[in-house]
Amino acid sequence: MExxxxxxxxxxxxxxxxxxxxxxxxxxxERRVLVPNWxxxxxxxxxxxxxxxxxxxxxxxxxxxxxxxxxxxxxIKRAMLxxxxxxxxxxxxxRVAVEEKMNGYNVRVILLDGKxxxxxxxxxxxxxxxxxxxxxxxxxxFTENPQFVVYGEMVGPDNPYVPKKIxxxxxxxxxxxxxRQKNTGLPLPLHERRSLAEKYxxxxxxxxxxxxxxxxxxxxxxxxxDIGRKGxxxxxxxxxxxxxxxxxxxxxxxxxxxxxxxxxxxxxxGRDFIFSRIVxxxxxxxxxxxxxxxxxxxxxxxxxxxxxxxxxxxxxxxEGERVAEEFTxxxxxxxxxxxxxxxxRRLGMDVMFSEPKIEDNxxxxxxxxxxxxxxxxxxxxxxxxxxx
Amino acid sequence: MExxxxxxxxxxxxxxxxxxxxxxxxxxxERRVLVPNWxxxxxxxxxxxxxxxxxxxxxxxxxxxxxxxxxxxxxIKRAMLxxxxxxxxxxxxxRVAVEEKMNGYNVRVILLDGKxxxxxxxxxxxxxxxxxxxxxxxxxxFTENPQFVVYGEMVGPDNPYVPKKIxxxxxxxxxxxxxRQKNTGLPLPLHERRSLAEKYxxxxxxxxxxxxxxxxxxxxxxxxxDIGRKGxxxxxxxxxxxxxxxxxxxxxxxxxxxxxxxxxxxxxxGRDFIFSRIVxxxxxxxxxxxxxxxxxxxxxxxxxxxxxxxxxxxxxxxEGERVAEEFTxxxxxxxxxxxxxxxxRRLGMDVMFSEPKIEDNxxxxxxxxxxxxxxxxxxxxxxxxxxx
Numbered sequence: 001m002e003x004x005x006x007x008x009x010x011x012x013x014x015x016x017x018x019x020x021x022x023x024x025x026x027x028x029x030e031r032r033v034l035v036p037n038w039x040x041x042x043x044x045x046x047x048x049x050x051x052x053x054x055x056x057x058x059x060x061x062x063x064x065x066x067x068x069x070x071x072x073x074x075x076i077k078r079a080m081l082x083x084x085x086x087x088x089x090x091x092x093x094x095r096v097a098v099e100e101k102m103n104g105y106n107v108r109v110i111l112l113d114g115k116x117x118x119x120x121x122x123x124x125x126x127x128x129x130x131x132x133x134x135x136x137x138x139x140x141x142f143t144e145n146p147q148f149v150v151y152g153e154m155v156g157p158d159n160p161y162v163p164k165k166i167x168x169x170x171x172x173x174x175x176x177x178x179x180r181q182k183n184t185g186l187p188l189p190l191h192e193r194r195s196l197a198e199k200y201x202x203x204x205x206x207x208x209x210x211x212x213x214x215x216x217x218x219x220x221x222x223x224x225x226d227i228g229r230k231g232x233x234x235x236x237x238x239x240x241x242x243x244x245x246x247x248x249x250x251x252x253x254x255x256x257x258x259x260x261x262x263x264x265x266x267x268x269x270g271r272d273f274i275f276s277r278i279v280x281x282x283x284x285x286x287x288x289x290x291x292x293x294x295x296x297x298x299x300x301x302x303x304x305x306x307x308x309x310x311x312x313x314x315x316x317x318x319e320g321e322r323v324a325e326e327f328t329x330x331x332x333x334x335x336x337x338x339x340x341x342x343x344x345r346r347l348g349m350d351v352m353f354s355e356p357k358i359e360d361n362x363x364x365x366x367x368x369x370x371x372x373x374x375x376x377x378x379x380x381x382x383x384x385x386x387x388x
Numbered sequence: 389m390e391x392x393x394x395x396x397x398x399x400x401x402x403x404x405x406x407x408x409x410x411x412x413x414x415x416x417x418e419r420r421v422l423v424p425n426w427x428x429x430x431x432x433x434x435x436x437x438x439x440x441x442x443x444x445x446x447x448x449x450x451x452x453x454x455x456x457x458x459x460x461x462x463x464i465k466r467a468m469l470x471x472x473x474x475x476x477x478x479x480x481x482x483r484v485a486v487e488e489k490m491n492g493y494n495v496r497v498i499l500l501d502g503k504x505x506x507x508x509x510x511x512x513x514x515x516x517x518x519x520x521x522x523x524x525x526x527x528x529x530f531t532e533n534p535q536f537v538v539y540g541e542m543v544g545p546d547n548p549y550v551p552k553k554i555x556x557x558x559x560x561x562x563x564x565x566x567x568r569q570k571n572t573g574l575p576l577p578l579h580e581r582r583s584l585a586e587k588y589x590x591x592x593x594x595x596x597x598x599x600x601x602x603x604x605x606x607x608x609x610x611x612x613x614d615i616g617r618k619g620x621x622x623x624x625x626x627x628x629x630x631x632x633x634x635x636x637x638x639x640x641x642x643x644x645x646x647x648x649x650x651x652x653x654x655x656x657x658g659r660d661f662i663f664s665r666i667v668x669x670x671x672x673x674x675x676x677x678x679x680x681x682x683x684x685x686x687x688x689x690x691x692x693x694x695x696x697x698x699x700x701x702x703x704x705x706x707e708g709e710r711v712a713e714e715f716t717x718x719x720x721x722x723x724x725x726x727x728x729x730x731x732x733r734r735l736g737m738d739v740m741f742s743e744p745k746i747e748d749n750x751x752x753x754x755x756x757x758x759x760x761x762x763x764x765x766x767x768x769x770x771x772x773x774x775x776x
Contacts (some may be wrong), residue, residue: 041592049670052677057664071542077774077775077776078774078775078776079774079775080769080774080775081770081772084769084770085769085774086772087772088772088773089772089774113447119663143430149719160709180712199668219728247774260446263666263670265649266670271659271660271663272659274659274662274663274666275662275663276775278651278662278695279654279698281694281695281773282651282654282695282698282699282702283702283769284696285699286702286703286706288701294722295695295696295699296688296692298691298695299688299691299695299696300687300688300691300693301691302690302691302694302695303686303687303690303691303692303694304664304684304687304689304691306669306670306687306690306691307666307669307670307673307683307690308687308689309684310670311670311673311674312685314670314671315674318674320587330420367482381468381469381472381473381671382469383470383476384472384473384474384475384476384477385471385476385666386465386466386467386468386477386492386635387465387467387468387664388465388466388472
């Protein structure tokens, strides 16, 4: 582990930047609302709790006594019933834009001391995502537009958080879905954002189009059905001016895919995570006015998504194995591997790393995360323990 | 509402009875670990928390300065895998007894001032169950065996908690499953308990038989499959001497029936309640080594149990109705109705009572419990609110 000089927060300047008293600023630090990042990023302070109207995951960056604030990802609320939700939430505008919601993990990218840095949803600097951002994104954007932060989705199979092979992506790609002002977090209007991203050849989430409020529910339904057949996730419905709050909606197949993963590791999955996926199926089925045959298909699909992965985990443990998840990362700089390993350890993730293999001038590392809770609970059942 | 003189707990005698200091006794009262019942039952103090190794729901009865303790229902742990659980938990005995676990609500019955009183699981005196107990049980048992408490299940359609038509019971019946000593809570051995109950013509839960540990998993599996086909709930596997802890196991159909009810009122159901039913299905499917066809049937059954009732509730609300549950009670003494109404109100249950109708010399009252949370949430979705 390398050693970096510790950076002290300049409390007075920070307080002045955030327009609060020095005492309040000190409180935020003492109560660990604001927490410094690690290593060379100790001048990046992430909000671990919401405070001062600033969302969790926002990051305060200190350079000398100059500050900037990288706002977190705004939570996008979910429609349960597309028609009523579109009508109610966008009643003041004539048209909505529909973009794809991809299944990966969120990062924000900024330029810091000459290099791109990728901040995760929680505001940590992810060394792996940072290497990828440097590879995938044109730095000129950041030098020419220092006032902006790029918000996007890291997607693909070489993904240490949400590995997905559903997008025909070889390794990992970054898809922009937002460009926002530093400090205020104000978003660029949709078309402005898309042209700007286009100018720098950034990959972007798909835009399905702009639709009249009246036709939008039907159009989105067909988009969702198509997306579902491909195994993709869903859509985000946006005010093209980005003034009204966007809303999200997902395909049944994506809900079921979430359930499959959750039930494979059933004892570590949040009950609320499982419940919410189930509830979405109920509302979609009613809104789309399914016939009995399609309804039974949906029920079978739901039941199988729940029971099949759980069954496989129980059998695996009976056979003496442990329930585990596998991930792959692929890097150009060998140092990124140890930095990512340290990062995982610091986050409290118990992950085993394979020896790196060289493929096409890159280092490929396989990671295994044992799902200890599910493995142990299942083994206890096979040993005749009682549930509770 | 009638007025009854308040009974003060004789703290010194109570402390002496429980073998604790007066100060500790006072603490238990002040912290509301021990809470008096209502009306003429203010000399019955229920344990609202576990303390002094005494389970929640246990009831301390004061008569003058003489005390007795009615122990709560011991929690019966659940087998997820029948074979391993039976082998592991009953390894020291050659045979286990298998009794039916019925789907109703638990009450304990004692004789108090010449009348039978039914205590619910939480230790409340239920006026309805008490009237039923007086009707259904031979009082001689209680005068001739004052040292015993009768533990059993109130089952049938005229049931204000768990109305079930699955047992071919006209109104409500009481099935004994345990007879225990006052104070210590020690149970009678199974066959002794069954002969004693038989002597007083008590109805009892069905005894399927006694089986060798080796054959028990297979036998229980067949019993469970048979029980499932009838829509009944499950079994409790017991040490005939009642020294080792019993274990319970339920049929898939009963798990699914629980899910049906929970998903009908999806927004008031505990996530853990739903999750635990799902998990049981996974383990049962693996242990019974189902073929693909039976597995898919189980998945469809699970999916339908989850989605169909939820769908019906969503449609109901779309049609302008509210999601509600219906119950019926049937009493001989008209006063029981208002006593039960007061009881429900005191428990914070928002239940509407119909005007009593007379049928066969009994008063029949229909009760409606509006599921406000599910109704409101569903309506909000139809109005275009977002989930969260």
